[in-house]
Amino acid sequence: xxxxxxxxxxxxxxxxxxxxxxxxxxxxxxxxxxxxxxxxxxxxxxxxxxxxxxxxxxxxxxxxxxxxxxxxxxxxxxxxxxxxxxxxxxxxxxxxxxxxxxxxxxxxxxxxxxxxxxxxxxxxxxxxxxxxxxxxxxxxxxxxxxxxxxxxxxxxxxxxxxxxxxxxxxxxxxxxxxxxxxxxxxxxxxxxxxxxxxxxxxxxxxxxxxxxxxxxxxxxxxxxxxxxxxxxxxxxxxxxxxxxxxxxxxxxxxxxxxxxxxxxxxxxxxxxxxxxxxxxxxxxxxxxxxxxxxxxxxxxxxxxxxxxxxxxxxxxxxxxxxxxxxxxxxxxxxxxxxxxxxxxxxxxxxxxxxxxxxxxxxxxxxxxxxxxxxxxxxxxxxxxxxxxxxxxxxxxxxxxxxxxxxxxxxxxxxxxxxxxxxxxxxxxxxxxxxxxxxxxxxxxxxxxxxxxxxxxxxxxxxxxxxxxxxxxxxxxxxxxxxxxxxxxxxxxxxxxxxxxxxxxxxxxxxxxxxxxxxxxxxx
Amino acid sequence: xxxxxxxxxxxxxxxxxxxxxxxxxxxxxxxxxxxxxxxxxxxxxxxxxxxxxxxxxxxxxxxxxxxxxxxxxxxxxxxxxxxxxxxxxxxxxxxxxxxxxxxxxxxxxxxxxxxxxxxxxxxxxxxxxxxxxxxxxxxxxxxxxxxxxxxxxxxxxxxxxxxxxxxxxxxxxxxxxxxxxxxxxxxxxxxxxxxxxxxxxxxxxxxxxxxxxxxxxxxxxxxxxxxxxxxxxx
Numbered sequence: 001x002x003x004x005x006x007x008x009x010x011x012x013x014x015x016x017x018x019x020x021x022x023x024x025x026x027x028x029x030x031x032x033x034x035x036x037x038x039x040x041x042x043x044x045x046x047x048x049x050x051x052x053x054x055x056x057x058x059x060x061x062x063x064x065x066x067x068x069x070x071x072x073x074x075x076x077x078x079x080x081x082x083x084x085x086x087x088x089x090x091x092x093x094x095x096x097x098x099x100x101x102x103x104x105x106x107x108x109x110x111x112x113x114x115x116x117x118x119x120x121x122x123x124x125x126x127x128x129x130x131x132x133x134x135x136x137x138x139x140x141x142x143x144x145x146x147x148x149x150x151x152x153x154x155x156x157x158x159x160x161x162x163x164x165x166x167x168x169x170x171x172x173x174x175x176x177x178x179x180x181x182x183x184x185x186x187x188x189x190x191x192x193x194x195x196x197x198x199x200x201x202x203x204x205x206x207x208x209x210x211x212x213x214x215x216x217x218x219x220x221x222x223x224x225x226x227x228x229x230x231x232x233x234x235x236x237x238x239x240x241x242x243x244x245x246x247x248x249x250x251x252x253x254x255x256x257x258x259x260x261x262x263x264x265x266x267x268x269x270x271x272x273x274x275x276x277x278x279x280x281x282x283x284x285x286x287x288x289x290x291x292x293x294x295x296x297x298x299x300x301x302x303x304x305x306x307x308x309x310x311x312x313x314x315x316x317x318x319x320x321x322x323x324x325x326x327x328x329x330x331x332x333x334x335x336x337x338x339x340x341x342x343x344x345x346x347x348x349x350x351x352x353x354x355x356x357x358x359x360x361x362x363x364x365x366x367x368x369x370x371x372x373x374x375x376x377x378x379x380x381x382x383x384x385x386x387x388x389x390x391x392x393x394x395x396x397x398x399x400x401x402x403x404x405x406x407x408x409x410x411x412x413x414x415x416x417x418x419x420x421x422x423x424x425x426x427x428x429x430x431x432x433x434x435x436x437x438x439x440x441x442x443x444x445x446x447x448x449x450x451x452x453x454x455x456x457x458x459x460x461x462x463x464x465x466x467x468x469x470x471x472x473x474x475x476x477x478x479x480x481x482x483x484x485x486x487x488x489x490x491x492x493x494x495x496x497x498x499x500x501x502x503x504x505x506x507x508x509x510x511x512x513x514x515x516x517x518x519x520x521x522x523x
Numbered sequence: 524x525x526x527x528x529x530x531x532x533x534x535x536x537x538x539x540x541x542x543x544x545x546x547x548x549x550x551x552x553x554x555x556x557x558x559x560x561x562x563x564x565x566x567x568x569x570x571x572x573x574x575x576x577x578x579x580x581x582x583x584x585x586x587x588x589x590x591x592x593x594x595x596x597x598x599x600x601x602x603x604x605x606x607x608x609x610x611x612x613x614x615x616x617x618x619x620x621x622x623x624x625x626x627x628x629x630x631x632x633x634x635x636x637x638x639x640x641x642x643x644x645x646x647x648x649x650x651x652x653x654x655x656x657x658x659x660x661x662x663x664x665x666x667x668x669x670x671x672x673x674x675x676x677x678x679x680x681x682x683x684x685x686x687x688x689x690x691x692x693x694x695x696x697x698x699x700x701x702x703x704x705x706x707x708x709x710x711x712x713x714x715x716x717x718x719x720x721x722x723x724x725x726x727x728x729x730x731x732x733x734x735x736x737x738x739x740x741x742x743x744x745x746x747x748x749x750x751x752x753x754x755x756x757x
Contacts, residue, residue, distance in 0.1 A: 093750060094746070094750060097745075097746045097749040097750055098746055100749070101739065101742050101745035101746050101749065102738070102739050102742040102743075102746065103561040103564055103565060103734055103735060103737060103738065103739055103742075104735065105557070106553075106554070106557035106558065106560070106561055106731060106734075107561075107731050107732070107734070107735040109553075109557070110554070110724055110727065110728060110731045111728075111731075113550075113718070113720040113721075113724060114718065114720055114721040114724050114725070114728055115718060116718050116721055117661070117664040117665060117666075117669055117718070118596075118600070118661070119654075119658060119660040119661035119664055120593060120596070122660035122661075123592060123593050123660075128660065132659065134659060134660050134663030134664070137660045137663065137664060139664055140663065140664055143664070191732075192578075195582045195585070195600075196721055196725070196728055197578070197579070197582075197725075197728035197729040197731070197732050198728070198732075199732045199735060199736075202732065202735050202736060213746065213747070213750065213752075222757065225757055226756065226757040229757055230756050230757055323743070324738055324742060324743045324746075325743025325744065325746065325747060326743075326757065327738070327743075328738070328740065328741075328742075328743050328744075329743075360567075360736055360738075361738065363566065363567035363569065364565065364566035364567040364737055364738045364740065365566050365738070365740050366566075367566075368566060368567050368568055368569070369568075369569060371567070
């Protein structure tokens with residue numbers, strides 16, 4: 001099992017690369033070898049990843065913690081540290097505590113009973129379709145955890161262990177699980193193909209959660225989450241407030257230059273309808289998306305509906321990928337900021353997992369039906385468009401445009417038609433990918449894997465393979481991907497698959513180009 | 524041999540049904556209790572019932588699943604399940620047997636329909652077995668239980684067909700009849716204890732899924748406290 005991700009074994013270079021902070025335009029040691037080189041400065045920075053990776057703007061962490069050799073566990077991603085004691089015992093302790101204090105108990109029990117192993121999920125899984133390795137079948141991955149449950153937490157399993165006087169769980173099985181769950185991008189395409197209603201994505205999430213409690217989680221995710229929850233800047237990209245305000249000024253100047261109109265980014269305004277949380281990395285990497293959003297509000301004459309809060313401004317929630325504990329704390333920060341500003345709704349920017357985690361968890365952790373409503377920016381934009389507040393020039397975007405559905409917002413059918421309606425209203429040459437919407441293929445970087453730079457070859461070569469073929473078939477110039485993670489991943493996919501000339505953009509990047517401003521303003 | 528048949532038609536049958544009934548009641552009681560508990564503990568108690576029913580019903584008539592390389596699988600599976608539900612419950616011989624035992628009867632299937640359903644279910648089962656044997660992913664996932672249950676179902680249907688048509692059988696009627704009774708009883712007994720439990724829990728798996736995503740406020744802190752990690756940083 002271990003090593004079926006084909007990665008170059010270069011421990012020295014690899015460890016060095018991760019430990020040396022990257023400066024803009026300066027690829028770290030080993031980077032060129034590992035990642036094929038030639039990465040644009042923009043994509044070299046990891047959206048919302050680590051405090052290290054964003055160059056001059058953020059302070060360097062004092063001393064990067066030493067890496068344990070990742071070969072110890074056989075995972076293809078870096079671990080920060082490893083639980084030093086008896087890992088088998090620890091795993092079972094954690095599993096037991098999770099079963100007791102959360103809602104997973106009955107879920108795992110039901111799934112352990114009903115799983116029919118029909119292998120329907122295999123045909124839905126783009127990873128299995130790419131590798132044809134049965135270890136990648138979602139049901140197999142799910143069963144790694146379910147079998148531990150059957151053997152250690154059910155009466156029958158305990159009798160079996162007594163009779164055969166053997167312990168089922170071993171260090172090797174933990175390693176296999178640790179590797180396997182980060183092969184999955186958590187796109188949940190298979191979940192909807194399971195006749196038994198087994199949500200493989202949720203079981204993968206649970207496995208990751210259990211593993212994370214014994215420090216088995218990709219370093220990139222852990223470091224970013226630590227900065228967000230306990231660091232000085234309080235966000236995953238380690239952007240201090242001063243830098244945020246600078247960036248907003250800079251963006252406003254940009255809009256003035258390009259559109260000839262002064263558009264403010266409202267900051268810390270109380271009592272607004274929306275408190276806005278984009279993936280914080282957008283402030284570094286996706287200037288056009290943010291400019292588009294600001295210009296959209298402005299053009300509709302509704303700039304007084306939204307605000308950005310300086311108390312907390314990060315929509316990213318890696319807790320969705322690997323830790324319920326982190327997810328709750330991150331969501332609570334979001335809710336607290338919205339309440340501080342007396343906002344009525346939480347507005348998430350162009351980001352799939354930020355949207356889904358807020359939509360799911362704000363009611364869960366923020367008081368059920370009294371919780372603040374959560375909207376994705378595209379819902380708001382469509383509403384403005386339908387009310388006739390936006391005038392879009394259909395002659396600006398003449399190239400072929402296609403739309404990539406981010407799994408987190410499309411899989412349940414939440415946001416599928418809205419962006420298409422917006423795009424069709426001003427893009428003459430719009431084509432859809434196939435399959436699309438609720439049955440889309442993942443960009444290949446879901447489930448937080450996009451932030452794990454050391455597995456880039458796996459992400460673009462294996463998980464992103466079908467996506468590359470899909471994009472190629474559309475022949476599109478613009479791939480609209482309203483999600484920070486998808487954007488980074490798709491840019492890397494296009495680069496590694498030689499899809500030159502394809503531009504991966506956000507929805508509001510195109511709106512920014514096409515918006516026609518009212519008389520007497522703009523150009 | 525006739526004593527065996529008498530046992531299989533009498534005490535064994537009662538036993539099999541009792542095990543099934545007790546097992547089913549236990550599982551349903553557990554499921555309802557646990558779902559209620561999960562719902563109570565969840566921070567968000569709003570459940571999209573309509574969406575869930577739609578998704579569950581979608582699998583009862585799985586036209587949406589007719590895609591790609593698994594179209595034969597889906598059809599075979601659906602046909603087999605229809606036979607598996609209708610024939611045991613509505614075959615005239617079965618209903619007569621039950622009526623004799625507990626005094627309750629219900630309308631029955633015409634013999635021809637039962638024959639067609641039986642043969643179709645058998646064909647379906649063979650297709651499922653072929654998938655398990657020859658499709659890479661399915662073969663890799665399959666353990667002894669997965670094959671044995673298929674063989675058991677095939678046995679029950681095949682012997683059932685020959686019980687209805689003894690003239691086509693090469694084996695003596697009593698042997699066939701006994702094999703049919705025992706295999707069918709074994710299936711009943713295994714339902715609560717094997718993956719056949721999906722027959723009992725199918726209706727709730729999507730509610731389980733939905734509530735699984737309704738996280739428990741403070742759950743993560745409690746887990747960490749139980750592990751002696753309260754207050755530790757990320």
